[in-house]
Amino acid sequence: MEHTIVGYFLQFEIMKNLVEMASSTLGFNASSIIAFIIFLTASLILLLIAATIGGLGTFAERKISADMQMRPGPNRVGPYGIVQMVADFIKLFLKEDIVPVNADRFLFYIAPILAIVGVLGTFAVLPISSGLIISDLNVALFYAVGISSLVGLGIFLGGYASNSKWSMLGGMRGAAQIVSYEIPVILSMFTVILFAGGLSFGAILENQSGGPIGWYLFHNPFTFIAFFVYFIGILAETNRAPFDLPESESELVSGYNTEFTGMRYAFFALAEYMEVFVVAAFASALFLGGYKIPFNIGGDSLIGQVLQAGMFFTKVALIYYVVIWIRWTLPRMRVDNLMTLCWKYLTPIAFFNLIGSAVWIYYFGNKSMWNLIFS
Amino acid sequence: MFLQVVFILSALLTVVSAVMVVFTRHIMYAAVYLLGSLIGVAGLYLTLGADTLAATQLLVYVGGILIIMIFAIMLTGGQDFMKNSRKSFLQVPFMGNVKTYVFGGLAALVMGSIGTKLIMNVADRFSEHSEMLSYQSTIEVIGEALVTDHVLVFEISSVLLLGALIGAATIARPIKKQ
Amino acid sequence: MIPYNFDVFMPVVILLFVGVAMVVVALIAAKIFRPHNPNKIKNQEYECGENPIGVAWSVFNVRFYVIGLIFIIFDVESALMFPVVTVFRRMRDQGMGGVVLIEVLLFILILLAGFAYCWRRGDLDWVKSYKRPEGESK
Numbered sequence: 001m002e003h004t005i006v007g008y009f010l011q012f013e014i015m016k017n018l019v020e021m022a023s024s025t026l027g028f029n030a031s032s033i034i035a036f037i038i039f040l041t042a043s044l045i046l047l048l049i050a051a052t053i054g055g056l057g058t059f060a061e062r063k064i065s066a067d068m069q070m071r072p073g074p075n076r077v078g079p080y081g082i083v084q085m086v087a088d089f090i091k092l093f094l095k096e097d098i099v100p101v102n103a104d105r106f107l108f109y110i111a112p113i114l115a116i117v118g119v120l121g122t123f124a125v126l127p128i129s130s131g132l133i134i135s136d137l138n139v140a141l142f143y144a145v146g147i148s149s150l151v152g153l154g155i156f157l158g159g160y161a162s163n164s165k166w167s168m169l170g171g172m173r174g175a176a177q178i179v180s181y182e183i184p185v186i187l188s189m190f191t192v193i194l195f196a197g198g199l200s201f202g203a204i205l206e207n208q209s210g211g212p213i214g215w216y217l218f219h220n221p222f223t224f225i226a227f228f229v230y231f232i233g234i235l236a237e238t239n240r241a242p243f244d245l246p247e248s249e250s251e252l253v254s255g256y257n258t259e260f261t262g263m264r265y266a267f268f269a270l271a272e273y274m275e276v277f278v279v280a281a282f283a284s285a286l287f288l289g290g291y292k293i294p295f296n297i298g299g300d301s302l303i304g305q306v307l308q309a310g311m312f313f314t315k316v317a318l319i320y321y322v323v324i325w326i327r328w329t330l331p332r333m334r335v336d337n338l339m340t341l342c343w344k345y346l347t348p349i350a351f352f353n354l355i356g357s358a359v360w361i362y363y364f365g366n367k368s369m370w371n372l373i374f375s
Numbered sequence: 376m377f378l379q380v381v382f383i384l385s386a387l388l389t390v391v392s393a394v395m396v397v398f399t400r401h402i403m404y405a406a407v408y409l410l411g412s413l414i415g416v417a418g419l420y421l422t423l424g425a426d427t428l429a430a431t432q433l434l435v436y437v438g439g440i441l442i443i444m445i446f447a448i449m450l451t452g453g454q455d456f457m458k459n460s461r462k463s464f465l466q467v468p469f470m471g472n473v474k475t476y477v478f479g480g481l482a483a484l485v486m487g488s489i490g491t492k493l494i495m496n497v498a499d500r501f502s503e504h505s506e507m508l509s510y511q512s513t514i515e516v517i518g519e520a521l522v523t524d525h526v527l528v529f530e531i532s533s534v535l536l537l538g539a540l541i542g543a544a545t546i547a548r549p550i551k552k553q
Numbered sequence: 554m555i556p557y558n559f560d561v562f563m564p565v566v567i568l569l570f571v572g573v574a575m576v577v578v579a580l581i582a583a584k585i586f587r588p589h590n591p592n593k594i595k596n597q598e599y600e601c602g603e604n605p606i607g608v609a610w611s612v613f614n615v616r617f618y619v620i621g622l623i624f625i626i627f628d629v630e631s632a633l634m635f636p637v638v639t640v641f642r643r644m645r646d647q648g649m650g651g652v653v654l655i656e657v658l659l660f661i662l663i664l665l666a667g668f669a670y671c672w673r674r675g676d677l678d679w680v681k682s683y684k685r686p687e688g689e690s691k
Contacts, residue, residue: 004560032377035560036567043567047575096588097580106404113576120572124564135564138512138557142430142635143565149438153410156445160403175442176617179624182438186631190638197642199514199635263583267576336679339620343677347627351665355658361645362654378559381566421562431632439625446618509556515643518636522644522653529656532633533663536626540667543622544676547615 003138003202005042006035008131042134046123050274055085057273057320064321065328095262103259104161111158112260112267118150119274126281127201129291129308130300141189141199144282145182148237151275152178155239155246158268162259170258173335174246178237180342185233187350191226191357192216192286195366201285207366210294217287219368222356227287229350234279236342238272241327245335280319281312288315378422378508379496385418386493390486406445413437424510427517619676623668630664 009015019034059074059082066073074081099108125140127133137143152175159171195216196204208214216223236243260268284290291308298304333341364372392411399405413436420429521529637657644653671677 003557004564006560032560036377036563039564039567043564043571046568047571093579093583094586094588096590097583098591104403107407109580110407113573116576117569117572120568120575121565124568135561137426137561137565139426139430139514142427142434142514146430146433146438149434153437153441156442157407160445172617175446176620179439179442180620183624183627183631190631190634193635193638194641197639199639262587263579267579339677339679343620343623344672347668351661355661358641358654358657361642362650365645366642377563381562418566421566424559426562427636431635435625435628435632439621439628443618443621443625446621450615450618509558512557514636514639518638518640519644521633521637522640522656523649526656529633529637530659530663533630533660536630537663537667540623540626540664541670543626544619544671544674547619547622548674548676 003136003200004035004039005132005134006038009038039134043124046134047120050120050123050277051270053277054270054273055089057276058088058269059085060320061273061324061327064324068325068328089266092262092266097262097264098259100163100259102163104163107157107161108260108264111154111161112264112271114154114157115151115271116154116267118148118152118154119271119278121147121150122278123274125201126278127205127285127290128312129305130202130205131305132309133201136200136202138198138200140201141193141204141282144278145186145189148275148278149178149182151271154271155268158260159246164259167258170246174239177239177243177245177338177342180339181233181236181243181346184229184342184346184350185237187347187354188226188230188233189286191223191350191353194354194357194361195219195223197366201290204286205290205292208289208292210289210292210296212289213368213370214292215287215289218370220357220360221369222353222360223287225349226353226357227283229346229353230283230287232341232346234283235323235326236338238275238279240272240276240323242330242333243338244327244332245338276320276323277316280316280323283319284312284315288319290315381418382422383493385415385422387415388412389415389419402448403445406441406448409444410437410441413441425513427514616679623671623676626667627664630660634660 010019015034019031022034023031062084063073063081074084077083077087099105122144124135125133125137125144155178156171156175159167159169159174162168192204193199196207198204208216212218217227218224235241239246291312293304293307293311296304298307389412392408392415395408396405396412399408413432417429417432417437420426420432634657637653637660641653641657644650
């Protein structure tokens with residue numbers, strides 16, 4: 001219980017009294033039923049937050065792209081257009097669901113489920129703050145990389161099931177792209193894990209401190225390069241431009257999305273924006289110090305937790321802004337450039353980082369460059 | 376009780392998906408049911424406390440092998456994979472003879488006894504363990520073992536992967552037209 | 554060797570079920586509110602306004618498969634490396650740093666040799682280069 005949100009809540013007197021009350025009324029030790037109820041509530045709240053973030057992502061994308069293109073963007077529905085995402089959702093909810101006659105019905109139903117489950121699974125290990133991390137698994141990073149590969153499978157099956165040439169090509173390219181870029185991403189994660197000594201977010205974040213000097217980004221040159229390799233890799237993993245060939249809007253109509261209408265399309269779009277949020281959260285936790293506040297203001301008290309959650313969302317929002325910024329600045333890459341970039345540039349650089357980090361650890365231990373220069 | 380519930384769900388998922396893989400006629404559905412089966416096996420590893428193994432199963436099997444299988448189905452199926460082209464279980468040649476039925480009978484016996492034990496296990500232990508069991512996290516143990524006691528296995532596996540890489544690249548190369 | 558409770562898996566399993574439930578419930582709920590007017594032309598696949606010609610998949614490029622194979626090799630390699638990089642720092646603090654460094658380097662270098670082989674033989678190219686003469690083997 002210590003490594004989950006239930007363990008954090010059980011520190012308070014109110015929760016302990018509640019558990020005792022429930023145990024006395026039910027007859028047996030009710031701590032696991034209370035844990036289940038807390039987890040269920042936390043999961044539902046997380047689902048709501050995830051859907052809101054997905055919706056806000058679409059809204060943010062439209063507003064930021066409008067800002068970069070010197071036009072106002074959606075501003076009619078509600079103040080500054082913020083209710084636009086609710087309007088979009090209602091519109092998609094009410095659209096007719098057209099399944100093409102020759103499409104594969106079973107796979108058509110399953111593809112959005114795979115995409116959403118693949119993304120929601122990673123929400124369970126997000127390091128929001130030191131107490132509010134839902135589950136501090138010991139193999140959190142390993143598990144997160146594993147379960148986000150379900151999204152690639154969902155895209156592939158969605159493209160196949162539609163039985164349309166555009167979708168098939170989009171699905172195949174999407175699967176090849178997601179699968180190829182997992183290697184530089186995993187190797188960049190190794191660079192950080194070498195210094196952290198553990199796969200859980202608790203271990204990764206306890207070695208970073210709040211101020212920029214303590215982040216792994218500035219720890220040594222190998223992690224610095226690894227951050228950029230990781231960032232390019234996650235742009236490709238989530239099918240964001242300039243790597244958005246699977247859903248390229250000017251080439252393949254809408255790629256694997258073409259035949260999905262209404263709510264099914266909404267789930268694919270939601271999965272994409274939620275996945276950008278999750279990988280941005282991992283980037284901030286691995287390289288930018290996650291929820292840690294400079295000088296550790298507030299400590300572990302409730303105020304501290306709120307501040308830490310605020311810091312987490314700020315960092316993720318910054319990275320999200322950069323991801324959207326890149327989309328509307330760079331043109332799309334051609335498919336052979338994409339594969340060449342992955343296999344001939346990023347993977348050798350990632351291997352070089354890994355070997356360099358291993359040698360650094362052997363000689364200097366966990367000391368950062370600043371420790372070596374100033375002592 | 377959480378462990379029992381997860382065990383039953385994972386076991387059901389594994390067994391039902393595996394049965395559907397064998398009996399379905401459409402080969403792409405067979406690949407998707409295989410996905411269900413592999414996820415069920417990962418859940419079974421979870422109930423045993425092998426978190427590293429469950430994550431490895433997800434990463435390697437679901438993220439890699441299944442995509443390769445679907446690529447392979449598309450490569451070798453040609454135009455026919457959209458239709459129900461697999462013969463049903465009893466129409467495949469050499470499937471209806473004595474050996475098959477004997478083996479099938481033994482397998483049914485084993486599965487029946489496992490199923491009975493399962494049901495009795497559930498009925499037995501409904502309210503026994505209300506406290507959560509604890510398990511040792513395995514990733515550090517495996518890591519230490521791989522570099523101290525079993526380092527030869529570690530290095531030989533890299534040689535094995537090298538062989539697989541070169542072999543696969545050689546076989547998948549297009550044939551030179553002379 | 555930190556003892557963990559099985560509690561840490563509960564949110565994972567719950568969240569997976571909640572995800573499936575969300576999609577299923579949303580689709581069923583939407584079915585009540587959606588219009589349903591199937592029409593022969595609406596149900597065809599989209600091919601820029603023309604009638605679709607031919608089956609959807611005509612030629613499969615083997616390079617998808619080669620990329621997948623190379624990926625799976627590196628995937629298994631990273632799955633084997635995950636436990637090793639987790640204990641690297643601790644092993645170094647216990648004094649075995651040199652030995653573990655040599656083992657890890659050996660592992661990586663053997664695979665890099667295979668990677669270099671694939672690179673040199675052209676398996677990582679997405680399209681055949683136009684500069685190579687026709688008679689050279691790939």
